[in-house]
Amino acid sequence: MCQVEEDYNGLECKQEKIPVPTLSRKCMKCKEGTAVLIIRVSDAFCRSCFKEYFIHKFRAMLGKNRVIFPQEKVLLAVSGGAASCSMLAQVQEGLSRDAPKRLRFMPGIIYIDDGGACGRSSEERQRSVDQLKSIFTETGFPYFIVPLEQVFSLPTSVLVPGTSDPDPSNPSYKQAVDQYIKEKQNLTEEEAASAVAQLRIEESVCSPEHKLALERLFSSLNTLTAKEDMLHTLRQHLILHVARENGYSKVMMGDSCSRLAVKLLSNIALGRGAALASDTGFSDPRYGDVVIVRPMRDYSSKEIAAYSRMFHVPSVFISGLDTKTHDKASIQRLTESFVTNLQADFPSTVSTIYRTSEKLHTVMPSQGQTTEPASKCLLCLCALDTNVDKASAFHATLVSEQLSQIKLQDTSHDARHCAEGQGCGSGGCCSSNRSPEHQDLKTLLCYSCRLTVKDMGAVDALPPYIITEAEKRQKRSRMKMEISEFLLEDED
Amino acid sequence: MNDFIPSHPKIVVIMMIIMKRERKRRELASHYATQTPPPSHAGFIPACTWDMKQLLAWIRGNILKERPELFMQGDTVRPGILVLINDADWELMGELEYQLQDQDNVVFISTLHGG
Numbered sequence: 001m002c003q004v005e006e007d008y009n010g011l012e013c014k015q016e017k018i019p020v021p022t023l024s025r026k027c028m029k030c031k032e033g034t035a036v037l038i039i040r041v042s043d044a045f046c047r048s049c050f051k052e053y054f055i056h057k058f059r060a061m062l063g064k065n066r067v068i069f070p071q072e073k074v075l076l077a078v079s080g081g082a083a084s085c086s087m088l089a090q091v092q093e094g095l096s097r098d099a100p101k102r103l104r105f106m107p108g109i110i111y112i113d114d115g116g117a118c119g120r121s122s123e124e125r126q127r128s129v130d131q132l133k134s135i136f137t138e139t140g141f142p143y144f145i146v147p148l149e150q151v152f153s154l155p156t157s158v159l160v161p162g163t164s165d166p167d168p169s170n171p172s173y174k175q176a177v178d179q180y181i182k183e184k185q186n187l188t189e190e191e192a193a194s195a196v197a198q199l200r201i202e203e204s205v206c207s208p209e210h211k212l213a214l215e216r217l218f219s220s221l222n223t224l225t226a227k228e229d230m231l232h233t234l235r236q237h238l239i240l241h242v243a244r245e246n247g248y249s250k251v252m253m254g255d256s257c258s259r260l261a262v263k264l265l266s267n268i269a270l271g272r273g274a275a276l277a278s279d280t281g282f283s284d285p286r287y288g289d290v291v292i293v294r295p296m297r298d299y300s301s302k303e304i305a306a307y308s309r310m311f312h313v314p315s316v317f318i319s320g321l322d323t324k325t326h327d328k329a330s331i332q333r334l335t336e337s338f339v340t341n342l343q344a345d346f347p348s349t350v351s352t353i354y355r356t357s358e359k360l361h362t363v364m365p366s367q368g369q370t371t372e373p374a375s376k377c378l379l380c381l382c383a384l385d386t387n388v389d390k391a392s393a394f395h396a397t398l399v400s401e402q403l404s405q406i407k408l409q410d411t412s413h414d415a416r417h418c419a420e421g422q423g424c425g426s427g428g429c430c431s432s433n434r435s436p437e438h439q440d441l442k443t444l445l446c447y448s449c450r451l452t453v454k455d456m457g458a459v460d461a462l463p464p465y466i467i468t469e470a471e472k473r474q475k476r477s478r479m480k481m482e483i484s485e486f487l488l489e490d491e492d
Numbered sequence: 493m494n495d496f497i498p499s500h501p502k503i504v505v506i507m508m509i510i511m512k513r514e515r516k517r518r519e520l521a522s523h524y525a526t527q528t529p530p531p532s533h534a535g536f537i538p539a540c541t542w543d544m545k546q547l548l549a550w551i552r553g554n555i556l557k558e559r560p561e562l563f564m565q566g567d568t569v570r571p572g573i574l575v576l577i578n579d580a581d582w583e584l585m586g587e588l589e590y591q592l593q594d595q596d597n598v599v600f601i602s603t604l605h606g607g
């Protein structure tokens with residue numbers, strides 16, 4: 001029986017007195033307990049040291065970054081998966097009275113039920129919602145269970161950073177800040193008055209029209225890559241809306257470091273390079289008044305899975321867009337299998353990528369400083385990366401696209417040929433003439449969101465708040481252009 | 493995607509190993525914690541002692557009718573699937589060479605997003 005260890009730890013094999021030879025490796029921390037888990041390359045922890053290490057890491061992460069203030073309202077985004085459920089368990093643990101360094105913020109929970117976009121039946125959705133409800137009720141925290149269909153009743157204000165005013169007519173930064181402070185005061189007053197009223201949204205049901213509209217939106221996206229991107233965007237909008245409506249100034253997301261390593265690489269492939277720092281960093285200030293924090297970013301998915309299993313963290317299995325899909329089904333899936341396979345042979349893969357993410361900074365006007373909505377992407381609310389100089393790859397792509405469109409216009413009178421089956425293929429006159437809205441919407445989007453929208457069959461399938469806000473911004477920029485002619489002469 | 497919430501344990505297979513010594517046979521009953529794999533299954537293992545490698549081959553042949561590549565790679569589990577034997581990392585126990593014992597509890601947890 002000793003052979004088993006010999007392969008792994010020849011030295012310890014000498015202790016032949018141990019009757020059951022398995023599990024004879026000692027914990028590297030306390031040197032006493034029997035190791036149960038290998039964390040990094042050769043770090044083996046015993047059960048109690050692993051627990052201590054796991055709990056400590058969460059508080060250390062929050063302590064180091066000092067972004068969450070005492071009594072602040074923090075919304076925990078929980079998907080039912082192991083990582084976000086562990087995050088919830090860590091918050092519970094940190095708030096418990098006997099914890100030495102108690103956390104002092106006020107948590108709430110949000111779950112976005114995206115079953116409508118992932119083709120799950122209403123019975124399936126109800127089942128997972130019921131399971132989650134029992135987990136959430138157990139915590140005693142207020143919670144919101146919001147179906148993704150609710151995006152069809154979102155206000156346009158979701159797309160405006162830094163202020164929850166439904167119609168901000170070009171507020172200056174100072175105005176926005178003043179208003180924010182005023183709003184904050186109002187919110188704290190309201191808070192005291194109606195702590196129970198928060199639970200209202202919890203039971204919100206979605207109408208059949210919204211259900212259909214959501215199905216239409218996702219079926220209008222051709223690739224899984226674009227579907228995943230759109231789902232992520234809409235989910236963020238809903239979370240942001242609920243956070244603002246209920247006075248939460250921080251949102252915690254359960255991204256693990258394994259997850260962030262995949263996100264970092266796939267976002268580069270998706271053309272989101274300019275937004276990497278805020279997409280993967282510890283805190284993400286893009287929305288201005290609501291800051292996203294990622295306290296799980298120091299944990300590997302292995303640690304999370306082992307902890308959840310060993311210490312019975314309840315989680316719910318919910319199938320998503322990519323469940324049981326092929327490894328190459330989307331850029332996100334492909335990157336995940338690439339990173340995981342590399343990690344198996346080179347165990348420092350994830351940590352290397354992850355450490356890179358900590359060093360990233362964007363060389364653009366820092367996010368959140370400009371409140372002018374037109375300078376932000378309509379969908380992801382990151383600073384627009386499309387105002388770059390002529391030597392960039394982006395500009396080159398744009399020029400070649402314009403050139404090919406000029407040609408298309410010349411041949412557009414030949415459209416009959418296409419109709420007769422002379423074939424113009426994708427990218428031909430038929431496909432590009434199909435929807436002029438693509439062009440208009442594009443100017444309001446960052447490079448990556450342009451690609452997602454480009455993948456859409458019909459732009460009008462987008463939820464009304466996006467379309468309305470887009471029209472508003474277009475009108476504003478047209479007006480600005482008209483005025484600018486006069487302004488320029490004036491300046492000279 | 494995720495992002496918002498990462499790493500669902502998409503495949504969770506829990507196997508209880510029960511040996512019936514008097515019959516020199518090993519009965520293997522398995523329970524499934526999620527709806528992903530097919531419904532529960534019980535099988536009998538021949539008299540010889542099994543190691544993890546044999547157990548995985550048995551799982552592949554008897555449980556994973558659909559898309560075995562989401563679970564296996566070669567004769568072992570694919571990267572990203574955590575294997576716990578009696579709540580301990582199988583990397584500490586010899587992985588494929590581990591000799592299964594009576595009452596062992598083997599759990600496979602996928603840490604992958606699309607698993």
Ligand SMILES: [Zn+2]
Nearest residue numbers: 027030046049
């Ligand atoms: Zn220890």
Ligand SMILES: [Zn+2]
Nearest residue numbers: 377380446449
């Ligand atoms: Zn964008």
